Amino acid sequence: MSFETKEKDLLARIGKLKTKSGTVETPLLFPVINPNIQPVSPRKLKETFGFEAVITNAYILKKRFQNKPIEQGLHKFLDFDGAVMTDSGAYQILVYGGVEMSQAEIVEYQERIGSDIATILDIPTGWKVTKTHAAKTVEETLRRAKDFFKTKTRDDILWVGPVQGGRHLDLVAKSAIETGKLPFQIHALGSPTEVMENYRFDVLADMIMMAKMNLPFERPLHLFGAGHPMMFSLAVALGCDFFDSAAYALYARENRYMTENGTWRLSELDYFLCPCPRCASETPKEVMEKTPKEREEFLAEHNLYVCQAELKRIKQAIRDGKLWEHLEMRVHAHPALFTALKKLKKHGDFIEKYSPTVKRSGLFFFSSIGLARPEVVHYRNRMLERYCPPENARVLLLAPQTRKKPFHKAQEFNRLKQVSKRLGEELSGNVHVCFYAAPFGVIPLELDEVYPLSQHEIALPLDRETVDYVADQVSDYIKRTHYETVVLLHDPQQWGDSAKKLCKSTCLKKGVRFEHVNIKAEGSKNILTRLDMILRKHLSE
Ligand SMILES: [Zn+2]
Secondary structure, X not given: OOEEEEEEEOOEEEEEEEEOOEEEEEOEEEEEEOOOOOOOOHHHHHHOOOOOEEEEEHHHHHHHHOOHHHHHOHHHHHOXXXXXXXXXXXXXHHHHOOOOOOHHHXXXXXXXXXOOEEEOOOOOOOOOOOHHHHHHHHHHHHHHHHHHHHHOOOOOOEEEEEXXXXXXXXXXXXXXXXXXXXXXXEEEEOOHHHHHHOOOHHHHHHHHHHHHHHOOOOOOEEEOOOOOHHHHHHHHHOOOOEEEEOHHHHHHHOOEEEEOOEEEEHHHOOOOOOOOHHHHHOOHHHHHOOOHHHXXXXXXXXXXXXXXXXXHHHHHHHHHOOHHHHHHHHHHHOHHHHHHHHHHHHHHHHHHHHOOOOOOOOEEEOOHHHHHOHHHHHHHHHHHHHOOOOOOOOEEEEEEOOOOOOHHHOOOHHHXXXXXXXXXXXXXXXXXXXXEEOOOEEEEHHHOOOOOOOOEEEOOOOOHHHHHHHHXXXXXXXXXXXXXXXXXXXXXXXXXXXXXHHHHHHHHHHOOEEEEEEOOXXXXXXXXXXXXXXXXXXHHO
């Protein structure tokens, strides 16, 4: 295996990829090298910026420089001693409708120049295309992928099998399944550039998920043309291990200044928004006065620093188990990114399957967006599959979450202790105390110290969707268990009335007796007396 996973969070992974020019760490960004016009030299990319790998285009190399990269070797030709990936000219097919070389020629050329990672000549699907056309690109790419294994001669090169299909998700799935059957070491998702240019990050997320769900999970996945740092965390969280970026240079040429929160025109900036060495030593006004070439170099270097810094933050977040928190923060850069995160709910089960659910630290919940987190999905599924209430439990006593965790150590819990003392051991053994708590739902007392039920912080007041989610969880729990009576300690200030109503109607439908005590309306003593009375009444029947 050329790829080994070291750390995981969501579908992201910090991994080691072995290439013939050394081992590189993922998630990894390959800056695109254009040998014709290159604002930052490849040597500098490695020495100054720490990029371990670059990507260049084999089709352009062959067309423009012919045998020179073969004679010198690709690494010497570029003056770069890290890993070099080559693309095949597929992008030129997308833009110009075709290339004047066959797949066999491009494959042979990549073998002769000595690429570390190389790509077959696939046919990109593109964005606004009919399904018939999209299906043709998938078929032709697959035919070429199968053909390729008959002609390749070098096994020390890592070969990339591209997945096509564009926004036609069933075609992406088919392409992934069939390409995944072939012995490629790496896969790549094609055609996302136009999806990103149109800010359809939700479609992009679906495309990535469809590829990810249908490819061999352990093989690294490259996302072609995803060069903006504001969307790195989304792509990494969904399982993309590599990206390439021409954007750092293209944006620089157009006087555009990237940040992890979006893009500015240089002329709009009064202040630089970044602490990189370039921005620290100059002002936007000074940079505006430079020659176009100097300005381009300045912006390209700044853009690279920003990309590299964001990747480091992402890696640290993966290591800390904080990638979801990082992602939630980052999607605020643009509503279209936020939309993509909102829609992730539908892939919750798949993400939960591969994501670690125990972290080095506690979780932060800011809003109902967090309900899609794997830890919430995991708890819901485990409760469904594995949890049964104690056998002698006749009354379900539902108490609201407390600020202090674990809940049973909170002051509010003392009154429940007093009630059970009054009832005596025998009767109180029939009362099962559970908490209803956002974002998890019903938390039985005996589980309230299990990670992460006590190891999280949640923003208050709860939003409507979160309250509704918890109410649904309570209702589902009552439906699938067999208590005779449900007693709800109701806190209308935090939970409103809908949760109580749902709880009551579920009990009515099931023929379970329902009682509630408003814990905000009465004094502590009265609550105690009422609870005592209710419980005695129901337990003696
Ligand atoms: Zn900067």
